[in-house]
Amino acid sequence: MPTIQTANTVLDRHYLEMRCSLLDLAAAFDRIARSDNAAVVAQDSRLKLLRQAIDIIASEGTDRAERLQILFSDPYVEGWNRK
Structure with missing residues (x-):
């Protein structure tokens, strides 16, 4: 029978990867916003x-x-x- 992990265990295991993914996403949005024609791409x-x-x-x-x-x-x- 599979063992169910606690939420704390899952968070401990994935927190840094999730944080990294969010930072990467935010940085990509920032690069788009700072680029030429950002207003056109916004749509x-x-x-x-x-x-x-x-x-x-x-x-x-x-x-x-x-x-x-x-x-x-x-x-x-x-x-x-x-x-």
């Missing part, structure tokens, strides 16, 4: 998706990874693999 649909993803990450629940996957996935198209 880019990819940045809008990233902002929606941040909202999902900041929300409560146990399905954030699933919601992120759905956010970044194309909608299913019936018969996509048939000619």
Whole structure:
């Protein structure tokens, strides 16, 4: 039977990696904001998706990874693999 980890154990194991990922993300947003044509790129649909993803990450629940996957996935198209 699998052992369930405590929340503290999971946080201890992943805290530094999570912090690094957040710093990397913030730095990338800063680089975009400081770049030429930043105002034009501000309306880019990819940045809008990233902002929606941040909202999902900041929300409560146990399905954030699933919601992120759905956010970044194309909608299913019936018969996509048939000619």
